[in-house]
Amino acid sequence: MTKKNPQGEVWIFAEQQDGKLNDVALELCGKARALADVLGVKVGAVLPGYQVAGLAPTLFAHGVDRVYLVDDPNLRYFTSSPYAFVMETLIDKYAPQIVLYGATPLGRDFGPRVASAIRAGLTADCVELEIGDVVDAKTKEEYKNLLYQIRPAFGGNIVATIVNPERWPQMATVREGVFPKQEPDATRGGEIVEEKIALDPSLLCVEVLERMVQERTVDLKGARIVVSGGAGVGSKENFQLIRDLADALGGAVGASRAAVNCGYIGAEHMVGQTGVTVRPALYIAIGISGAIQHIAGMQDSAKIIAINSDPKAPIFSIARYGIVGDLNQIVPWLIKAVRERPTE
Amino acid sequence: MASYNSIVLVKQVPDTSRISGDAMNSDGTIKRSALPAIFNPEDLCALEAALEVKDRFGGTVTVVSMGPPKAADVLRECLYRGADRAILVTDRAAAGSDTLATSYILSQAVKTVGNFDFVFCGRQAIDGDTAQTGPQCAEKLGIPQVAYLLEIIDVKDGKATLKRSIGDGWEIVRTTLPALVTVVRDANEPRPCSSIRVMRNKHKRVPAEVQDPAALAPEDRLEQWSLADIDADLDRCGFAGSPTKVHKVTSIVLKTEGHTSIEATEEGVRALVAELVKDRALA
Ligand SMILES: Cc1cc2nc3c(=O)[nH]c(=O)nc-3n(C[C@H](O)[C@H](O)[C@H](O)COP(=O)(O)OP(=O)(O)OC[C@H]3O[C@@H](n4cnc5c(N)ncnc54)[C@H](O)[C@@H]3O)c2cc1C
Numbered sequence A: 001m002t003k004k005n006p007q008g009e010v011w012i013f014a015e016q017q018d019g020k021l022n023d024v025a026l027e028l029c030g031k032a033r034a035l036a037d038v039l040g041v042k043v044g045a046v047l048p049g050y051q052v053a054g055l056a057p058t059l060f061a062h063g064v065d066r067v068y069l070v071d072d073p074n075l076r077y078f079t080s081s082p083y084a085f086v087m088e089t090l091i092d093k094y095a096p097q098i099v100l101y102g103a104t105p106l107g108r109d110f111g112p113r114v115a116s117a118i119r120a121g122l123t124a125d126c127v128e129l130e131i132g133d134v135v136d137a138k139t140k141e142e143y144k145n146l147l148y149q150i151r152p153a154f155g156g157n158i159v160a161t162i163v164n165p166e167r168w169p170q171m172a173t174v175r176e177g178v179f180p181k182q183e184p185d186a187t188r189g190g191e192i193v194e195e196k197i198a199l200d201p202s203l204l205c206v207e208v209l210e211r212m213v214q215e216r217t218v219d220l221k222g223a224r225i226v227v228s229g230g231a232g233v234g235s236k237e238n239f240q241l242i243r244d245l246a247d248a249l250g251g252a253v254g255a256s257r258a259a260v261n262c263g264y265i266g267a268e269h270m271v272g273q274t275g276v277t278v279r280p281a282l283y284i285a286i287g288i289s290g291a292i293q294h295i296a297g298m299q300d301s302a303k304i305i306a307i308n309s310d311p312k313a314p315i316f317s318i319a320r321y322g323i324v325g326d327l328n329q330i331v332p333w334l335i336k337a338v339r340e341r342p343t344e
Numbered sequence B: 001m002a003s004y005n006s007i008v009l010v011k012q013v014p015d016t017s018r019i020s021g022d023a024m025n026s027d028g029t030i031k032r033s034a035l036p037a038i039f040n041p042e043d044l045c046a047l048e049a050a051l052e053v054k055d056r057f058g059g060t061v062t063v064v065s066m067g068p069p070k071a072a073d074v075l076r077e078c079l080y081r082g083a084d085r086a087i088l089v090t091d092r093a094a095a096g097s098d099t100l101a102t103s104y105i106l107s108q109a110v111k112t113v114g115n116f117d118f119v120f121c122g123r124q125a126i127d128g129d130t131a132q133t134g135p136q137c138a139e140k141l142g143i144p145q146v147a148y149l150l151e152i153i154d155v156k157d158g159k160a161t162l163k164r165s166i167g168d169g170w171e172i173v174r175t176t177l178p179a180l181v182t183v184v185r186d187a188n189e190p191r192p193c194s195s196i197r198v199m200r201n202k203h204k205r206v207p208a209e210v211q212d213p214a215a216l217a218p219e220d221r222l223e224q225w226s227l228a229d230i231d232a233d234l235d236r237c238g239f240a241g242s243p244t245k246v247h248k249v250t251s252i253v254l255k256t257e258g259h260t261s262i263e264a265t266e267e268g269v270r271a272l273v274a275e276l277v278k279d280r281a282l283a
């Protein structure tokens, strides 16, 4: 078990695939920077991979002070055991106080393995991280500067604040899109710490034989306007209405899980707790009831318009504008009005 | 022909898709008793994967659950669907376990069962929602893990070739055995219960479920283990063994700012668009 180290750095796992850092790693840089500034410590990024040293400047520009580079051909493709071993070894050596991972398929695969090996806690899918104090209700002992790890659970119906008073590092995973990516500062520099970590053959017992990565075709997160359809749209053919409105607005197409499950549209369009978190300037929810798991992924949108035939649909409770009526009538009107809109 | 033994970890969970205001306490915690308890959906897929290994290559399927006596429901359901052996780990000292402690307890149970080639888990439980227990069990057992199984391609010569999801795509990997595999919903269609197996197993109970355990006939008895039975170190179980502490829980409160109802007419919609243009919401 690692020692509690209040001088320890704030770390992020710099996830890359095929030599490209993923967005969530850069989003974490900004958050780690903010936490480290409160604590008065440095930000470190652990970067395992093969021929990935070129990624360090991007990490510096996003707020990292020190990149721990582990370059090894055996780390070219992710497999759980060697990646976990690298992380465990570095945590043991440097005793960071906080370690953040993207809650990506990869982060959720090996992060828990790291936590188990070093017997630390790991809080899943945090939506907010803050520094705060805690007084133990029973012992009255005060703990200063703990990481509040705030996460939804029970299918998004509750939000729990989790702390690790005694056993550090404090580790958490964070979903993509939860924290905004900060503007990079290309003038920021940093230090590269090269680490050689011997990987025992016993760690290399999973071989990747074949790999297919689909290009991400949907940029929901970056869209200023998102138009989402739900089960109320009624059919795959009718979903064209949603696409047409999105086209007219120059926005991206989103969907509820029910719409995805009904086969109206692919899962890469899903907004919500299990899908993407979006915070566009305008979110239009059409034929979506407003289940808590959907709301979890869009409630921070600047303006929400809800179109639903049921005046009691929960979506109206978070909507800035509500239209009660049949979407088959209203959406065509909306498309027409948008196409013919006056320009300022 | 070689045969392969599987252990499946299954969890009983409250049906979180049916939560309404009635199921929430005023302090934001959940009244578990107000929600139906169900078989964690992805654990049914984990069970199906193990049954598939048994059907294709031979071997046995043992299921293990940790939870209160009532969790024996999911064990019976496993027997109805084709599992050979079912064990409930139940002990008051396990209460309050986070995923680190839970995975410690489950891995001790797996070691106690012994002689396995595969451990199958669901990817994620729908209540705690962490997806951490599987990978942590793998680490504790000192075996490799393959997360997000989509398809069992082949098992031979002590190795398994598996197709797994990687979010934006898929991967085919080959792992040595034993290995722990977490299974996603898309992997398979769980088979239904067989009526013969229901008849044969529906009277089975763990001792903790019945008034008078001594009166439980041996053929009606499901295995029940305590933490002592799996040689667990109590410092690593329950609250004591859990580094994460729940500091505060709140139920989700939705924010309602000014709300404007738009008339469901063509004019109403036109006025809305004009307002959005004015507010620069439509760039
Ligand atoms: C509000 C709240 C928030 C929480 N947040 C965290 C957190 O962030 N980090 C943390 O470490 N713990 C957390 N916990 C504790 C966690 O829910 C429990 O440790 C739980 O026992 C296992 O986690 P899970 O439900 O997320 O299961 P998962 O890890 O999602 O389960 C994955 C798979 O593991 C197997 N499995 C899991 N539990 C069992 C079981 N009891 N018996 C048999 N098989 C099982 C199943 O195959 C399952 O599909 C939280 C609990 C609450 C109430």
Ligand SMILES: Cc1cc2nc3c(=O)[nH]c(=O)nc-3n(C[C@H](O)[C@H](O)[C@H](O)COP(=O)(O)OP(=O)(O)OC[C@H]3O[C@@H](n4cnc5c(N)ncnc54)[C@H](O)[C@@H]3O)c2cc1C
Pocket: A155, A156, A229, A230, A231, A232, A233, A255, A256, A257, A258, A259, A270, A271, A272, A273, A274, A275, A276, A286, A287, A288, A289, A290, A291, A292, A293, A294, A297, A307, A308, A309, A310, A313, A325, A326, A327, A328, B016, B017, B126
């Ligand atoms: C663990 C967990 C995670 C989940 N994650 C997500 C997630 O990430 N994202 C997500 O979206 N869901 C998620 N869900 C599912 C969620 O609970 C809901 O089931 C889902 O969001 C419902 O989708 P919907 O609103 O499209 O369908 P419904 O709830 O069926 O609503 C359809 C709506 O359409 C309206 N309607 C019908 N016809 C018309 C018409 N002609 N004109 C106008 N309105 C009409 C109806 O009044 C109704 O309100 C999750 C669930 C669980 C348990």
